[in-house]
Amino acid sequence: MSTGTTARYDGLADWYDARFVVGAEPHQPGLLDLLGPGSGPCLDIGCGTGRNFETIRATGRTVVGLDYSADQLRVARTRTDGPLMVADAGVLPFADASFDTVMVMWISTDVEDFGKVVREATRVLRPDGVLVAYGVHPCFNGPHVEWNEDGSRLVHPSYRRSGWHEESPYWGDDGIRRRVGMHHITLADYLNAFLTTGLTLERFEEPGDVHVPHTLAVRARRPALS
Numbered sequence: 001m002s003t004g005t006t007a008r009y010d011g012l013a014d015w016y017d018a019r020f021v022v023g024a025e026p027h028q029p030g031l032l033d034l035l036g037p038g039s040g041p042c043l044d045i046g047c048g049t050g051r052n053f054e055t056i057r058a059t060g061r062t063v064v065g066l067d068y069s070a071d072q073l074r075v076a077r078t079r080t081d082g083p084l085m086v087a088d089a090g091v092l093p094f095a096d097a098s099f100d101t102v103m104v105m106w107i108s109t110d111v112e113d114f115g116k117v118v119r120e121a122t123r124v125l126r127p128d129g130v131l132v133a134y135g136v137h138p139c140f141n142g143p144h145v146e147w148n149e150d151g152s153r154l155v156h157p158s159y160r161r162s163g164w165h166e167e168s169p170y171w172g173d174d175g176i177r178r179r180v181g182m183h184h185i186t187l188a189d190y191l192n193a194f195l196t197t198g199l200t201l202e203r204f205e206e207p208g209d210v211h212v213p214h215t216l217a218v219r220a221r222r223p224a225l226s
Contacts, residue, residue: 007086008110008180009048009069016176017049017075027055030207034132034219035059040100045089045121046107050076061101066092090116097126104133108190109142109182112164115193122197128224131199137206137216138187143168143177153212162186187216194220 009016032055035042042056047065049072056063065084067073073084087093089104089111102121108114121131136142139155143165146154156170166181194201199220206213 007069007071009067010071012176012179013049013069013071013075016072019176021049021051024051027058028052028134028207029209029215030205030217031055031132031134032058034134034203034205034217035061035101035103035130038101038130041098042101042103043092043094043099043121043124044103044105045092045117046105046110047076047084048072048106050079052103052105053079056103064099090120092120092124094124096123097129098124100126100129102129102131104131104135106135108133108138108185109136110180111183114183114185114190115196118193119197122199122222125222127222129222131220131222132217133194133220134207134217135215137213138185138190140212141214142184143170143182144184146170147172151211160186162189190216194218198223 038059038061040061041064042061043064043066044052044056045066047067050065053063063080063082065076065080066087068086068088070086073086076084089107090113102125104117104121111117125131140153144156144158148154162185164181164183171177200223201220203219205217207215207217
């Protein structure tokens with residue numbers, strides 16, 4: 001995914017799917033509960049190779065997938081016969097109030113302006129619609145974080161160095177970040193992205209049962225028309 005740049009994930013879809021999707025648990029931790037039961041179209045922004053399509057369908061919703069990488073969508077097509085489209089997450093090709101549910105999945109680290117993405121997601125959400133954002137925890141996952149074999153993390157003083165990081169001495173040799181880089185934002189900037197939208201923030205979660213969370217999730221709702 002990107003906003004206004006090349007699709008960094010093109011050429012990586014088969015590797016990415018084998019590494020992160022094939023053989024993984026069918027539902028990412030906590031995602032079913034965050035979405036809750038629903039109906040109507042669910043826009044999966046940053047859908048990648050379609051890892052979350054089964055989860056969307058399990059809640060009663062229908063899948064609409066969007067990603068900046070046509071290569072990722074090539075693999076995603078094997079997991080749905082619903083609409084898939086290549087588009088910029090910061091300039092969504094939909095009218096206002098088009099979707100009952102919008103998911104923003106794992107892209108805060110892959111876009112130049114996460115706040116712009118959240119505002120666009122809000123724009124295409126119908127009144128009383130649900131937005132779920134799920135992805136990298138800014139505090140415990142990033143170019144400033146060194147992962148230790150015992151599951152602990154060492155956080156370096158570069159936490160406040162926002163923006164693009166093409167390299168980090170703490171990234172492993174065969175991970176996704178070595179291949180595509182990472183856009184780091186602080187926790188404050190991440191949370192403030194939602195405060196500018198007018199959404200009602202319902203829940204924050206740190207999904208998973210690991211002692212140091214690497215994921216942060218938000219459930220919010222667009223206020224109903226009065």
